[in-house]
Amino acid sequence: MLSYTEENYLKAIYHLSDSGSKAVSTSEIAETMNTKAASVTDMIKKLSNKNLIAYEKYYGVKITKQGRQEALMVVRKHRLWETFLVQKLQFSWDEVHDVAEQLEHIQSTLLIEKLDEFLEFPTVDPHGHPIPDKSGKITEVRQVPLSDCSGKKKIIVRSVKHGSPSFLQYLSKIGVYIGANVSILDKVEFDGSLEIMIDSKKKVFISREAAQNLLVTE
Amino acid sequence: MLSYTEENYLKAIYHLSDSGSKAVSTSEIAETMNTKAASVTDMIKKLSNKNLIAYEKYYGVKITKQGRQEALMVVRKHRLWETFLVQKLQFSWDEVHDVAEQLEHIQSTLLIEKLDEFLEFPTVDPHGHPIPDKSGKITEVRQVPLSDCSGKKKIIVRSVKHGSPSFLQYLSKIGVYIGANVSILDKVEFDGSLEIMIDSKKKVFISREAAQNLLVTE
DNA sequence: ATATTTTTTTAGACTAATCTAAACTTTTAT
């Protein structure tokens, strides 16, 4: 069984590697985990000995099939808990991250299956991120940054790329939410900002940076 | 802020001291926590330095007002989570303890207040134990062991004294639950066992030991 | 191509929580 800390490292490696596809460097891990490279090297050796990652000295790590599976279960728990907090306890989507970071480490298969059932088997969390099923399978929906869209097509907001609390609060304030309908009214050449219409009733300008962080389907 | 381990020691001391009223010995703590006396001595010093317990060498510890308050918050969380597991996730009352032991350490005041509200401010957990309110206040209901009762009075089962999974499973099997109406039909002189009627429809014999572990109001 | 910079690893130390074994108190039993 993995420790709290091992689970956190594995999850970070999973995310940094784009769901396990590419190698991750020691310093990248240290940065996202707010630790020092030396600590990362130590933990990397531990995870490598458990066959959760493949480690080549000085060349970073790649997650193994087994490691990916473990990471997916942590991600699953995190996202189910976030969904619970928002849908059942009326948390707002910018308040759930830190609590879910703790809840994701509770060890009980029964608990997580019952929670999944209680929530009626959700497929995405409050930020639009997919929830792996009990076998670890993810149903990905092809999404593009809103900043890459153009024309008058009907666009639906599917997820946020990086959901910092302040970005999420800003989105709520301007009326953007997961599932919202938007259309692009104008693109400002100068700074890449967009004028968009939300739910056919509200016009707002959003920065290029914000548009890059909103993932949509056309 | 208290560590996971400090919270567990404090909770154990709270329970062993009858909610803080009497002193507790090192070996008692070691026994219930499945550790060695030497480890307990170390932790006792830590908690004492934080003014959560009063420690006199060789004479055990007494919980302080501050320590009692901290312990009550852990107990509150534990019992709210147990209630959640049973009422919302359909756990049975013999399955909840170990998971609640983990959940009780999640740090978030907001979470626990929202959970309390979601559960509609329950006053007792699935085993009939009182749930401290957010200020730590407990509404105790005077209860006596069923083994101390006699006569044909209407008796209501209020709580289990020690709720081991096997005892709880046994109770479910014979139809005893928190809130059940029972009446005493006969007391066997030989071994102290009782013949009782549950909900005016089911007659069973229960051992003296079982009757001592069922707390009721007459 | 070699020197400089950056990144990574190693070595050694620290903290929290645990343990065993030995020393020390207190309790109990004669």
Next chain:
DNA sequence: ATAAAAGTTTAGATTAGTCTAAAAAAATAT
């Protein structure tokens, strides 16, 4: 009242996770 037993504390070691500082390897820049 004192010896034996029981309980408690201290001393010293261990493990997981962390750190700093130094050494080593890789990347980069002239």
